[in-house]
Amino acid sequence: MKRNATAVWNGSLKEGAGKLTTQSKTLENTQYSFKSRFEEGVGTNPEELIAAAHSGCFTMQLSAYITEAGFEIENIETKCDIDLVDGTIVSSHLTVSAKVEGISEDAFQQEVTKAEKNCPVSKVLNAAISTTATLV
Structure with a gap:
């Protein structure tokens, strides 16, 4: 069994943003960013x-x-x-x-x-x- 997910990132680490999509589409273009990772931003x-x-x-x-x-x-x-x-x-x-x-x-x-x-x-x-x- 193999599963996959894809991350797309645009821009620099702090000002940029990304989207995550899983094979099942449970996550589909779900946003993530520096703020959602290290501060209190919207996204995962x-x-x-x-x-x-x-x-x-x-x-x-x-x-x-x-x-x-x-x-x-x-x-x-x-x-x-x-x-x-x-x-x-x-x-x-x-x-x-x-x-x-x-x-x-x-x-x-x-x-x-x-x-x-x-x-x-x-x-x-x-x-x-x-x-x-x-x-x-």
């Missing part, structure tokens, strides 16, 4: 999108593990906080709240730890990075 930013991806991926992985363990899930809610310091993402913190019938605290924590380590987005920094660049 890469760190917010990473937080959405991590919380969504982790929650699905946790759901799979809890279901495999034989428990019924009423709901799982995960908030992800991405911390960007000096141009580097230094942490991703997941805050999870779940309602699962019959699961013990210990069993739940074991599944959380397993999901944290095994969801594909948690592993993203171990991914191979490649670039195809064209100057036009």
